[in-house]
Amino acid sequence: MVQKLPGDIYRSDLKLADGRDISYYDSSEKNRSAADKRNEEAQPGIGHLRLDPLVDEWVVIASHRQHRVFLPPKELCPLCASTDDKLTEIPDKDYEVAVFGNRAPALTTPKGNFKLAQFSGLTTPDVDAAGACEVVCYTSDHSSSFAKLSEKQIRAVLEAWKDRDSALSKLPFIEQVYIFENRGEEVGVTLSHPHGQIYAYSFLPPKIEKMLQVANDHLAKTGKVLLDEVIKREIKDEKRIISQNSEWIAYVPYAARYPFEIHIAPLRGVSNMSGLDEKQSAAFAPIAKEVLSRLDGVFGIEMAYIASWYQAPVNSGKDSMRLHWQIVSVRRQPGKLKYLSGSESAMGAFIMDLEPEQSAQQLSAVKL
Amino acid sequence: MVQKLPGDIYRSDLKLADGRDISYYDSSEKNRSAADKRNEEAQPGIGHLRLDPLVDEWVVIASHRQHRVFLPPKELCPLCASTDDKLTEIPDKDYEVAVFGNRAPALTTPKGNFKLAQFSGLTTPDVDAAGACEVVCYTSDHSSSFAKLSEKQIRAVLEAWKDRDSALSKLPFIEQVYIFENRGEEVGVTLSHPHGQIYAYSFLPPKIEKMLQVANDHLAKTGKVLLDEVIKREIKDEKRIISQNSEWIAYVPYAARYPFEIHIAPLRGVSNMSGLDEKQSAAFAPIAKEVLSRLDGVFGIEMAYIASWYQAPVNSGKDSMRLHWQIVSVRRQPGKLKYLSGSESAMGAFIMDLEPEQSAQQLSAVKL
Numbered sequence: 001m002v003q004k005l006p007g008d009i010y011r012s013d014l015k016l017a018d019g020r021d022i023s024y025y026d027s028s029e030k031n032r033s034a035a036d037k038r039n040e041e042a043q044p045g046i047g048h049l050r051l052d053p054l055v056d057e058w059v060v061i062a063s064h065r066q067h068r069v070f071l072p073p074k075e076l077c078p079l080c081a082s083t084d085d086k087l088t089e090i091p092d093k094d095y096e097v098a099v100f101g102n103r104a105p106a107l108t109t110p111k112g113n114f115k116l117a118q119f120s121g122l123t124t125p126d127v128d129a130a131g132a133c134e135v136v137c138y139t140s141d142h143s144s145s146f147a148k149l150s151e152k153q154i155r156a157v158l159e160a161w162k163d164r165d166s167a168l169s170k171l172p173f174i175e176q177v178y179i180f181e182n183r184g185e186e187v188g189v190t191l192s193h194p195h196g197q198i199y200a201y202s203f204l205p206p207k208i209e210k211m212l213q214v215a216n217d218h219l220a221k222t223g224k225v226l227l228d229e230v231i232k233r234e235i236k237d238e239k240r241i242i243s244q245n246s247e248w249i250a251y252v253p254y255a256a257r258y259p260f261e262i263h264i265a266p267l268r269g270v271s272n273m274s275g276l277d278e279k280q281s282a283a284f285a286p287i288a289k290e291v292l293s294r295l296d297g298v299f300g301i302e303m304a305y306i307a308s309w310y311q312a313p314v315n316s317g318k319d320s321m322r323l324h325w326q327i328v329s330v331r332r333q334p335g336k337l338k339y340l341s342g343s344e345s346a347m348g349a350f351i352m353d354l355e356p357e358q359s360a361q362q363l364s365a366v367k368l
Numbered sequence: 369m370v371q372k373l374p375g376d377i378y379r380s381d382l383k384l385a386d387g388r389d390i391s392y393y394d395s396s397e398k399n400r401s402a403a404d405k406r407n408e409e410a411q412p413g414i415g416h417l418r419l420d421p422l423v424d425e426w427v428v429i430a431s432h433r434q435h436r437v438f439l440p441p442k443e444l445c446p447l448c449a450s451t452d453d454k455l456t457e458i459p460d461k462d463y464e465v466a467v468f469g470n471r472a473p474a475l476t477t478p479k480g481n482f483k484l485a486q487f488s489g490l491t492t493p494d495v496d497a498a499g500a501c502e503v504v505c506y507t508s509d510h511s512s513s514f515a516k517l518s519e520k521q522i523r524a525v526l527e528a529w530k531d532r533d534s535a536l537s538k539l540p541f542i543e544q545v546y547i548f549e550n551r552g553e554e555v556g557v558t559l560s561h562p563h564g565q566i567y568a569y570s571f572l573p574p575k576i577e578k579m580l581q582v583a584n585d586h587l588a589k590t591g592k593v594l595l596d597e598v599i600k601r602e603i604k605d606e607k608r609i610i611s612q613n614s615e616w617i618a619y620v621p622y623a624a625r626y627p628f629e630i631h632i633a634p635l636r637g638v639s640n641m642s643g644l645d646e647k648q649s650a651a652f653a654p655i656a657k658e659v660l661s662r663l664d665g666v667f668g669i670e671m672a673y674i675a676s677w678y679q680a681p682v683n684s685g686k687d688s689m690r691l692h693w694q695i696v697s698v699r700r701q702p703g704k705l706k707y708l709s710g711s712e713s714a715m716g717a718f719i720m721d722l723e724p725e726q727s728a729q730q731l732s733a734v735k736l
Contacts, residue, residue: 050623053598056582059623060719106719122597180710188707206716214424229490230421255418255427308714339556340708342548343567346676348574351428351474
């Protein structure tokens, strides 16, 4: 069955041999029906959650992931389309965008009527690692990248994100949907094929909890939405803006934490990915492509980055939190990385080696 | 002038050529007087603090650090003792333990009557990066490590830590003293000579703020100190304990975040480093040496780690927070590191690939 989505994107839903779902997102109506010919068994077990009592935060224990595939050569890439000789995660012989459940998921569907909220405190037992982990393949072209996708292809990725955000938000055990891309071996990527991921958590991740609290406080105190105010300040300061179009703005934030850090936000704020309207969706591809191309252009090498969509939780913060995309790169010079060492990782206190204005200037100076 | 400290450690205070303080900590009374013969100018300027409005956290902008020395060869090591041919950061021809101000500090003494607490909110201007950054050289032996120090030498390091904790806590602009070691190129170490650091912050680092809040809540609700309760649970569970002596206990915590993570705490809780008494101080070296040796023994290679002392802030939490040492290693297998990628660094949600019990078992099985 094919479903038509905004932007003339067509979704086809199929099953993999081990029972996982796969959806293809195409820019024209296609009859996707290729069967997964692998002889697969369902993945073993579920991980568990443990509460760290010193900070009251959940930690996901997923020891079944220890032996996952690590940087396979191109000819063994599980994210390429299948061929007669090689059966991959994507059964069809070609695809535009494909989304499917992670083969070794840290978070999975829990048993029974799952309620994490009932657990707290020092004697919390192990709890099912409830949630979902999905893979979003951006293109069948193994050596491409998000920045190199056509605008049409980026629109298909965006519609896949919106569609999955909407679907995952409806699951009763999900509290937060996190759409992201880790890119580059420097940030631990185990598969080089252009792809992103979606983690849907059954708890509020600590960073979201903090953002929600700060955004709610700001709304209560001033009656204003925090991200709207942040964007106003960036527009007033001007010097850290990287790009802007009718619907989106991209800037190095005033208090950037990483040598190259870019925030991209819709000018008319929306709380969640699935709330982006047609105008916003249509205007996303050009600015996304430009910003990621500038990032690759700074040193003339493909930059390692983590690209994260921040948005309101499923069940709160719709009036205070606003969707935006944070792209952070750990590369501070061609041969030097920024590491999260003691101050950053143990204390949460970031030391930034570059003035945000200098970083913005370098990004703006890239000739595209 | 030589000052006698507990554990028969003697401290001598001198000045470096650019005005920075240096203190030697010796296990016998020595007349330290070697002058710094370098022709040095004072370091330029101070960095600044910027408030990240989305999470209400301070970020340190220290662009003057960008060009610091990066992994020099042994013959150029600035942390070795000076020789006739080579003048280093330590003017004397030998030393046991030496502490001095960082040459390119992210945090330094602010001008005038500094009060960070007056600043908050969206329109906060740049603020002086007030604080202190110090280097603690553990030994003059370039190719040694903390685990390889003699117990006598570890005692000298401990007394240096206590002494500096006490001194830095008295500075009016300091809110938190953080004593730590980054070890290994994998966590961004730029100098391989065995050394640790001390960062004294003029703000509460986000992790400490959270720990303080959770510890205060626990105390208010139960009348009990959180870390005492955590240790009771670890003793009851037993299976994650790595080592114990009359004064200290070492365990892999129930909700460990890193493949190898060990917490070491005094059995009789104290809020701060400088509060360790003679019995606790005397019993520290053997357990520290054992635990770090076990860590190096797991894969038979020197493990990269971040070793962090958590303690109460200078001006709060003395009744709720307790001193302990967290050692976390990012190495999960001989050829594989754990990276802080999207879930960990952008969401703060840790995915742990190893059962904490399995990690404890591997550490306990190491033959010393």
